[in-house]
Amino acid sequence: MMDPRLTIINKRLENINRIIAVSGGKGGIGKSQTAAGLALFLASQNYRVGLLDLDFCGPSSHVILGIEGAFPEEDMGIMPPLVNGIRFMSITFFSGGQPSPLRGGEISNAIIEILAITRWESLDFLIVDMPPGTGDPTLDVIRLMERVEFLLITTPSRVAWEVMKKELSVLRELRIPVIGVLENMKIKKASQTKEALAGLKVPFLGSIDFDEDLEEALGDTDKLLHTNFIKQLGQTLSDSKII
Amino acid sequence: MMDPRLTIINKRLENINRIIAVSGGKGGIGKSQTAAGLALFLASQNYRVGLLDLDFCGPSSHVILGIEGAFPEEDMGIMPPLVNGIRFMSITFFSGGQPSPLRGGEISNAIIEILAITRWESLDFLIVDMPPGTGDPTLDVIRLMERVEFLLITTPSRVAWEVMKKELSVLRELRIPVIGVLENMKIKKASQTKEALAGLKVPFLGSIDFDEDLEEALGDTDKLLHTNFIKQLGQTLSDSKII
Amino acid sequence: MHEWALAESIIVTVIKESEKEKLSKVLKVTVKIGELQSIELDIFKFALENMVELYKSPVDLENIHLEIDRCILKCKVCSNSWNYSDIPKKLEEDEKEAIHFVPEVAHTYMRCTQCGSPDFEILQGRGVWIDSIEGEK
Amino acid sequence: MHEWALAESIIVTVIKESEKEKLSKVLKVTVKIGELQSIELDIFKFALENMVELYKSPVDLENIHLEIDRCILKCKVCSNSWNYSDIPKKLEEDEKEAIHFVPEVAHTYMRCTQCGSPDFEILQGRGVWIDSIEGEK
Numbered sequence A, B: 001m002m003d004p005r006l007t008i009i010n011k012r013l014e015n016i017n018r019i020i021a022v023s024g025g026k027g028g029i030g031k032s033q034t035a036a037g038l039a040l041f042l043a044s045q046n047y048r049v050g051l052l053d054l055d056f057c058g059p060s061s062h063v064i065l066g067i068e069g070a071f072p073e074e075d076m077g078i079m080p081p082l083v084n085g086i087r088f089m090s091i092t093f094f095s096g097g098q099p100s101p102l103r104g105g106e107i108s109n110a111i112i113e114i115l116a117i118t119r120w121e122s123l124d125f126l127i128v129d130m131p132p133g134t135g136d137p138t139l140d141v142i143r144l145m146e147r148v149e150f151l152l153i154t155t156p157s158r159v160a161w162e163v164m165k166k167e168l169s170v171l172r173e174l175r176i177p178v179i180g181v182l183e184n185m186k187i188k189k190a191s192q193t194k195e196a197l198a199g200l201k202v203p204f205l206g207s208i209d210f211d212e213d214l215e216e217a218l219g220d221t222d223k224l225l226h227t228n229f230i231k232q233l234g235q236t237l238s239d240s241k242i243i
Numbered sequence C, D: 001m002h003e004w005a006l007a008e009s010i011i012v013t014v015i016k017e018s019e020k021e022k023l024s025k026v027l028k029v030t031v032k033i034g035e036l037q038s039i040e041l042d043i044f045k046f047a048l049e050n051m052v053e054l055y056k057s058p059v060d061l062e063n064i065h066l067e068i069d070r071c072i073l074k075c076k077v078c079s080n081s082w083n084y085s086d087i088p089k090k091l092e093e094d095e096k097e098a099i100h101f102v103p104e105v106a107h108t109y110m111r112c113t114q115c116g117s118p119d120f121e122i123l124q125g126r127g128v129w130i131d132s133i134e135g136e137k
Ligand SMILES: Nc1ncnc2c1ncn2[C@@H]1O[C@H](COP(=O)(O)OP(=O)(O)O)[C@@H](O)[C@H]1O
Pocket: A026, A027, A028, A029, A030, A031, A032, A033, A034, A060, A184, A185, A186, A208, A209, A210, A211, A212, A214, A215, A218, A229, B027, B028, B157, B158, B159, B160
């Protein structure tokens, strides 16, 4: 038995310049918010951007970007719809927003299927919104997407650092490129995140404040583009020469 | 081939009065904080309490409760150590705080093993700290722990409601008892969570405010017991006659 | 029509494998097509034919054997197993289409025929697989 | 000594299955013991004996056949497969003990012998299983 899909995946990704998986181990630290924000920011700078939501248990990118009614086109594969300048692909297209209680092996199979049939064509960036944890999706992205780089998110909380550090150590061991660590949802002026990461030899990219007005902008890309969140995100990433 | 472990699990749980899985679909909404807080609060009220951390990818309960150095005893199975009045069991005892990048099927296998060999003995409450999502751990808890009840957590964010609603709909369909929904990390006075849940016919248990001082109390159970978080949690649960 | 993408993956894999195994000639390729994915056989064959040409495949269409694999599902809760073709409530067209793209969303639209759980395994007949490649060195 | 808990699960399952299958007599039970879990055979047998008595088991120790199952691991990244008994770097005692309790933490302490990935499958020889129960109706 041979899985023909595994052979084709990197061919499907060959015309993408950079593939960035937004991850961090823990849930609720702003991975989806950062992935969607990054895609939106890059599109506003006229980059050709794709956004792939691989959080099958808690897909959120479409809620953040307010994507409704779009559906991929079938054409020698499936073409992600272009929504607000972003080529978007998510399991929600197929589960129709209903629950999809999948076990790990099935999530893995579904990810492989989507990677094998999606035609991204030429992109400057493909942003991957990762689920929490280092389970099947993370192991598959590492195993299957040859040129992936990881952008790790954390919050100023010890609980978040601890989980992030474990993911970082797995990535290190496997020699997967890590762009750096971004601190999100900073509330107090003084944060110990930078110090906590000091020994880890990973670039600290900067901090994004907790943005009280972000919630109201969810679902509306125009409003999102004017939030402090996206301004700080864009600034931090430009400062660190990532884009 | 027959898995002998499956037969013994409910025997191992037979002397536990109530089994409460703290869940909610999304990550970072305070499941671990609530599970650990609930266990701590119950122990302070002289209940016999167990806490089982099933978040193998991002175990956090031990960080929140500052559990270090304890280890289960082997005695016709394994006996969870009693730490600060709580019988505690977590994968970290075995992974030693190092990363354990497990795929779903393996997580499922590890959960079954732990349930089959852990001797909780008599307890008033067993609190289960669930990982995000409705993957293997959630499906296994539903499938294997006959008398489990779910306590669902959400935050005032749409992103969190959407994921929680999906989990609720799976639990409903399978007729698993749901104690109710607890809103955590409320920041603004006005929250729309109660309204958003109105149509779902699930008890709304109340709200817990975002507690700026919680982070500093992490790892110290005495401090934790004096946080607003635990006071509000205890009050909300007593008000709603759960305990 | 994403059958084209699947057909392409078959041909690319056959080429890669025959190079890896240093086959001078590929005699027969057996492809299993899982019932669950509702592949349109005519389109799939047509796509295979085109891909054979495009990639100058070492095997031509006549020597690619397509076998339909019955879809069997098994519940993790009550151990009941059943055939996809026997489910009592037929699926809607759009549900079938979703499963056509990503067979795993079967868990969204189907339930165990005995206990109603969505927690079942797809034992066989999921999607497109290469069962074997026979050739000469 | 958590061998006792595993032994108990075997006996309880044999009783349940023999009731379910309405066996008047249980002739033979075959138990596979995965190498990875490093079960202490003497303790396990002693525990089984005690459980046979405690539960008034329909099968006694002589008719419970214990077979050691070699542990084979296979890498999901590079497809390399290897035997647990052949790993180059021996595990520390505490690592072995952790795997003894929860064999899956092998992913914390072991790596693919070819590419170094922790992303491998335990193909066989994980833990304790009942292979078969033979009896008379
Ligand atoms: N900097 C921020 N300020 C305010 N809210 C934020 C910020 N970052 C994320 N959030 C909110 O926090 C919640 C969790 O973020 P999300 O991106 O869904 O996390 P994850 O994908 O890591 O689970 C969402 O409601 C999101 O809108």
